[in-house]
Amino acid sequence: MYYNYPGLQHTDVRQQDDHTVRNRLIVTGEGSVSAVPDQALLTIGVITENQNLSTAQKENADKTASVIQSLLSLGIPQSDIQTSSYRIEPQYNYENGQQIFRGYRVEHQLQVTVKNIRQTGQAIDQAVANGANSVSSIQFTVSSPDAFYNGALALAIQNAQQKAVTMARTLGVTLQPVPVEVQETSQQLPPRPIPFQAVMYAQSAETPIQPGENKITASVKIQYTYS
Secondary structure (H helix, E strand, O other), X not given: OOOOOOOOOHHHHHHHHHHHHHOEEXXXXXXXXXXXOOEEEEEEEEEEEEOOHHHHHHHHHHHHXXXXXXXXXXXXXXXXXXXXXXXXXXXXXXXXXXXXXXXXXXXXXXXXXXXXXXXXXXXXXXXXXXXXXXXXXXXXXXXXXXXXXXXHHHHHHHHXXXXXXXXXXXXXXXXXXXXXXXXXXXXXXXXXXXXXXXXXXXXXXXXXXXXXXXXXXXXXXXXXXXX
């Protein structure tokens, strides 16, 4: 609802609002920090084949139990060892265009979290020595990414502020130091794991594993006013 009063200049108010809106300086900023991973996620599997399904399952179960026990002996808690997949598939050979049944393949994949990252190679070797015959992936992650992300976010804001100051100085205008809007444009997700792919891992004296570094990035969009 609008009211008209004598002497009130509505056009001046609109012009002032338009002027304020025009005097906006919008900048984006990005910041990143490097974090050394402190834990590893292993996918370790036991694959067995036999013409008899029950035999293939029992052999797989026995080997998987042995693998789990070997990991527990390293001090890895039961809660950090979980089944990620369990599959039973019939296997066939093809001869002269005909499908010939060969047997059953049973695959049990475990996801193992190694919180003492220095034990990664030892955990792999122990698992392989006790029946594991597949290591499908190794990923290195940071267990507490929030602190690193907040550091990256602070750098992103500083980066945006520096851009705003530079632009205002170049334009010859006075920048208001307090922004009118700050928007976090990055999604606070766990840092992308560093992959280390390996299939049918071979046993060694001790498998050398290099965790590398995670890069955690944040970005912001900030609006300032100037005069």
